[in-house]
Amino acid sequence: MKIAAPYLLFLGDDANRHSTKMAQGLKDWVPEKCVAQFALPGNSLDVGLPEMTPALAYARGARTLVVAATNIGGFLPQAWHGALLTALEAGLDLANGMHVQLRDIPAVNAAAQRHGRQLHDVRHCDIELPVANGKDRSGKRLLMVGTDCALGKKYTALALARALQAQGRRATFRATGQTGILIAGQGIAVDAVKADFIAGAAEYLTPANDPQHWDVVEGQGSLFHPAYSGVSLGLLHGSKPHALVLCHDPTRTHISGYEDYPLSSLTDCMDFHLRAARLVNPQARFVGISLNTSKLDAATAQQLLADTAKRQQLPCVDPIRFGAQTIAAALQ
C-alpha cells in the first residue's frame, strides 16, 4: 500500500460523535506528512494545523485527504460524502481507516475513477492471510498491552521503537491499527481481519528476523475489554512476544464507555497476560509499565511513576512526557 504524502487531515462534522485520536497521532508522529486540517462547518475539533479547503491544501502540496476523525463502529456518515467528492475533484487521493470502505460508496468510487484518483481503505487487508501456525521463529518481539483501549499503546510502541533505534539497536514498529499504518506506511488493522485470522495476521506482521532484532508491536484493545478482548488475545498469541509492556491511564477507573467494568489492578492484569502469553512463549515477561500521565501535573506524575516502578519492580515511564529510555535499556 503506497499512500501519497503529505496529507490533508479531514476532521468530519460533529464534535460530539467523533474522536481526533487519529489526526492527533499523525500530527504527533509524522508532522512532516501533515499539511493542514479540514473540518466541516460547525465542527470545533482542532489538532492545531492550519485549516484549509481541499483545493488550497492541494495547492500547498497535499496529495491525500486522510479521513482522520474516528467513531465507534467505523462508519462514514452520509454528511461526509460531499467533502470526499470535493477532495477527489481537487486532485487528492483518499485514505480511510473506518471499517466501511470508500470503494463501497458508489458516488465516491465513480468519482475516483473519473478523476483517476486512488482510494486507500487502510483498515481493509487485501492480503490472503494465513491461519497462524504457532511455530517458533527467530527475532525478538515486544508487545504493548493495556488495561483498556485508547490510553497510549501506539504512542508507547512508537516511542520504544525510536528509543531502541536511538540506542543503536535494530527495531521496527509494527502497526496493527489504522493510524499506525498511516504513520508507518504499512501494517495490518488486526481488528478488521476475519476472526479466524487475527493471530495469523500478527504472525504475518512479525516474520522471522535477525535474532537481535526487535519487532515493537502496537497493541489493540485489552484482554479485559468486553467488546474487543478477542482481538487482543489473537494479537498476543500470534505475536508470540518475548517482552510485554503494560500501558495504563492512572486516572481511569473503568473501561471507557463501559461503566459496569472497573479496571483490574496492574498486578492482576499482568498476571493474566503472562498466563495467556506463556502458552505460546514461555519466555514472555513484562519489561516495563507505561503510564499515560497527561491529566496529572509533572510532580504528581513523577511521583506516581517512581511509586509504581518500586511497587511493581519494573521500569515505569510516561514515554511522551519523560521518554521511554529506561524500558528500552531493560531490553538489553
Add this chain to the structure above:
Amino acid sequence: MKIAAPYLLFLGDDANRHSTKMAQGLKDWVPEKCVAQFALPGNSLDVGLPEMTPALAYARGARTLVVAATNIGGFLPQAWHGALLTALEAGLDLANGMHVQLRDIPAVNAAAQRHGRQLHDVRHCDIELPVANGKDRSGKRLLMVGTDCALGKKYTALALARALQAQGRRATFRATGQTGILIAGQGIAVDAVKADFIAGAAEYLTPANDPQHWDVVEGQGSLFHPAYSGVSLGLLHGSKPHALVLCHDPTRTHISGYEDYPLSSLTDCMDFHLRAARLVNPQARFVGISLNTSKLDAATAQQLLADTAKRQQLPCVDPIRFGAQTIAAALQ
C-alpha cells in the same frame, strides 16, 4: 437466511485434504434433511448416505447442494467449481460454509443468475453487527468451551439443548459455526466476522430472553489454541455465560495439528476460563464436563467418566454415547 431443504451433501475431491466433519454433523443431527452424498471421482470420503449425482438427487427431492467438505483456510478449490455448476444446472441451490464466498466465483455467480438459483454463503454474515455493549441481559446462557477444536462442542451443545427440552425446559441451541447454522437454520459463524465484532455477534445471537430460558451456545476453538483463541475469548465475553461445559477428547495430548502445544490439564483449563468469564459474569461456573470417548471401548469410557466426575466434582458425560441428562439436570 432460508435454505431450501433437503440437502445433497458435496464431499469434494480429495480425501487427504478435506474433512467430513460438516457432512457427518448434518447427517447425525438432521438426517431428515440429508437425501444423499456426492463425491468427485477418486474421493473415498463417505458419511454413509447413498451416492447420487446432482440430477438424481434433485429428482429424489433435494433442493440445495451443501458444500459439506471443509479444509483449513476455508477455500473452494478450483477442482470443485465444475461440480457446483453441474448442481446449479440440475436445479439445486448452493450452500457453502467456507470463508471464500460462492458469489465471488464469477462463473458460479453467473450460472446461479442464469438458472434463477440461490447462493447461500453461511459463513458470511450480512447483518451489520454491533460492537458488544457488555450490559447485563435477562435469560440464562450456557456456553461450550474446549481444550481444543473439533472435539465435540457442537454435539454437546445440541445434545444439551435437546436434553433440556426433553425435561420440559425452555432452551434454544445457538449456532456459531457453519454446520450448526445448517442444522439450526440460523446463526452466525463467529470465526468469520470482523475481529472487532466477535463479542458483538455473540450478544446478537443471545439476546435478552425469558429469565428461565437457556441459550445453549455452540463453542468455537479454544482459549488455548494458538490460531483461534481470539474467537474463543470474544465468544466467551459476548455470550456472558452463567454456565460453562468443558469439552475434551481424553485421547488427545496436543492441540490438533500443533505439536508444540500440549493440552493443559482440565483443572488449569477451567480455572483460566473462569477467570476470563467472571470479568463479564461473576456468576459464571462450570456445570459439567463432556468427554468425547469415541476412541475408547465402553467400559473404559464409563470408568473414565466416573473418575473424572469424582476428581472434578462435576457431572461428566459423553453426550453422544450415554446422553447429557446429568448436566441438564444440574442446571436446575
